[in-house]
Amino acid sequence: MAVSVVSLGLPVMVSIWTKLIVIRNPVLIVDKCPQEWVGGNGYFTAGAHRTVHGGLHDLLPIVKHPPTKEAIEWIDMAPYTRDDFISDIMRLGNGRPDPVLVKALVDNSRDAIDWLAKHVRVPFSFSFNRQAYDVDGRQKFWGGMVLSVEEGGKGLIAAHQRALQEKGVEIWFDAPAVSLIMDSGRIVGLVVLQGGQKVALETRAVILAAGGYEASPPLREKHLGPGWERAKVRGTPYNTGDSISIAKAVGAKLAGDWEGCHSTAWDANASADAGERELTNQFTKSGYPLGIMVNASGERFVDEGEDYRNYTYAKFGRAILEQPGGFAFQIWDSQVIGHLRKEEYGDGIVEKIFADSIDELAEKLLCKGLVDKPKFLDTVMMFNEAIRHHREEHPGSLWDPAVKDGLSTQSSAAKLGLPKSNWALKLEKPPFLAVKVACGITFTFGGLAIDPESAMVVSDDGGLINGLFCTGEMVGGLFYGNYPGGSGLTGGAVFGRKAGRGAAQIVIESH
Ligand SMILES: Cc1cc2nc3c(=O)[nH]c(=O)nc-3n(C[C@H](O)[C@H](O)[C@H](O)COP(=O)(O)OP(=O)(O)OC[C@H]3O[C@@H](n4cnc5c(N)ncnc54)[C@H](O)[C@@H]3O)c2cc1C
Incomplete structure (x- = not known):
């Protein structure tokens, strides 16, 4: 994901200095990376998605190629409950994660997975190679997380790309967001760089999904501590914390484990x-x-x-x-x-x-x-x-x-x-x-405070920044010191859906 500008049903106005360009699509995605780096860290994943589930039979309808009837007899997959998921995040975070945010993630996890399977046609699979061992001929799943995606992150991003194309969503690559435009405490636009020029996009809703600061050695050293400049970046080199700074510049409140990753x-x-x-x-x-x-x-x-x-x-x-x-x-x-x-x-x-x-x-x-x-x-x-x-x-x-x-x-x-x-x-x-x-290094835990219900960004004064939403790695408060595998992609989907709904609502109401 990257930064989405939402202007549902109406064109987004783009001004390049004095020139005005009209974008016909209601949703525009701008990404700092060139097209060949599409997919952010999501592309590099194993596609592991953690979700609440009721065991093998509960999940069979959403995997693209379910095992045969005979193979099913040899699979042991215990249910993973709401309490399991909540207590895993809280336990690994030593009780520090924001419980309301955690519940919002967990309670919407299964719905988000179903939605991804149905509307984005993500080719979910069972994670036999990563999350199960062959013990006496039986495939025994362990660790709560059982879902993956065919072709991992490559398959996941291909599905998203196809879905965006089918919906006619436009994407600008090589177009980093550089600042937000505010008026009377609400979002009215986003400035991006395009071809080296600043372009102001007029919009009432912006969704930030631009990653943490894991690819910035100086920021790693500053927040995580000395020695972190030596860590190897596992994914995209473009997540350098820009959007956290952009949001902070308009009064967004920081949250979460800034010393953790x-x-x-x-x-x-x-x-x-x-x-x-x-x-x-x-x-x-x-x-x-x-x-x-x-x-x-x-x-x-x-x-x-x-x-x-x-x-x-x-x-x-x-x-x-x-x-x-x-x-x-x-x-x-x-x-x-x-x-x-x-x-x-x-x-x-x-x-x-x-x-x-x-x-x-x-x-x-x-x-x-x-x-x-x-x-x-x-x-x-x-x-x-x-x-x-x-x-x-x-x-x-x-x-x-x-x-x-x-x-x-x-x-x-x-x-x-x-x-x-x-x-x-x-x-x-x-x-x-x-x-x-x-x-x-995969991603950093410190980020922005959001309202768990709407995914709207919280401001320093405790209110909400009207029109500014956030999801993915940029959300602070979920993970502290450690993390249960497969929670990142699910978190991005859960709060991304909330953000998308909220952004669309704002734009509809403003016209
Ligand atoms: C090797 C690896 C394996 C992983 N495996 C898993 C897994 O199996 N399961 C799981 O749940 N999680 C996994 N993760 C974590 C997962 O990738 C993240 O949780 C998820 O991708 C976060 O989504 P995001 O949209 O916040 O960030 P990303 O997917 O990284 O997308 C951020 C996008 O923002 C763009 N961007 C950055 N700055 C700007 C700017 N200023 N303006 C515009 N665009 C900008 C970037 O170019 C990038 O495309 C893995 C990560 C890595 C690196």
Whole structure:
């Protein structure tokens, strides 16, 4: 999304200095990026959408290619309730998210998904590859989030583009919004740059959906702290916080976690300033729950099995950034290598470092940035020892990546200072595999305060800025420190729909 100017039923007036151009379409989208970067961060996604649902049969009608009757018998998909979704956001945000905003997101999530399926014809699919494990022949979903989109973000943006085209919505690329025009406390226009010239668009309603400041190294350093200039941008390079400044200039109130962001384990060899449009989300490296992560000093630094991957991945990028040199190694043995997702760890996707012993692996990692080999060997040895003790105390326990299996490093005989709480298996069966990861920043959490009902932007004095709406990453107050995977796209759709309705209403009433 970008910035939408709504003038329903009437032309939008565009003035280039003294010249006046009439745009026939009621809705105009202006985007800062060139056309080849269409889709913003949405293009780079896996298309994961989190929604309240009643289990497999509830969602079958909205997936484009439902599984066969026979396949359905082998799928385990628990319902995900309103309370589950609310408590996931509140729990991961340590109780700080705005509860009214969270409820607005959750309560409208399912309706928004249905709407996307029906009106935008988003080709939803079940997220077998990301959110389910094959356990004894059954596909077991975990972590609440079950919906994806065929072709991921590429399929999602293609569907949106097609829908916009069918509705005759005009899009200007290379046209950044630079300021809002106000009169008597309400929006009357938007100024954009077009061909280097300032163009004033006359309108009573503007919807801001122009992302956070994740692609601006100076703003990252300013708000997130020192070192964040080194983070790698996972998506569009055009989300540099402009629209937050534009809104602030007309008195918009800031809200949310300005020191927080969504950041993940990301290929250390990926480029720094922007995502890559072919591989997109494939630079994500989310296989750590199946193994361990160590830093350059050879030490573990997170509980890799603290929770399901989609409840930890958005905060572990920060943990990696904070390590010496800002990188880490993910390590597995042959017992789990087959469970790593092909799209992230397949041949040719990432540099893979194999070895037949832990000692040989350590030698190879020395060339990749490992500094303390003895510590690394000690870390693995202590990890394996702790697991041996745990198994002796729990002889009947079974490893199961689709549930929190409680296979940990903590027992009465041995406890690590930093546990691995689930899915802990000894690193003992060669070949061993390591992959080097860095911090990839996805989006920032600080943004604008909005009215949860209408998605209208709140002003500094506590009122609403009439005619100014906001959705997506620009909304502040939803996520603090962490984030349940798949909530961003749903949030964008929920508040985008509210904004669209409100904007249309204003324009209708003003004519
Ligand atoms: C690699 C990756 C994977 C992700 N995977 C998922 C996932 O599977 N599920 C999920 O829920 N979320 C995911 N996300 C997050 C998701 O992309 C965002 O939540 C969502 O795209 C936010 O939508 P948005 O409209 O706010 O921003 P965007 O989609 O980024 O769109 C912002 C647009 O604004 C434009 N713009 C910026 N400044 C201006 C300006 N001044 N004037 C005009 N236009 C401007 C930009 O060019 C861009 O096109 C992922 C993000 C990344 C980067």
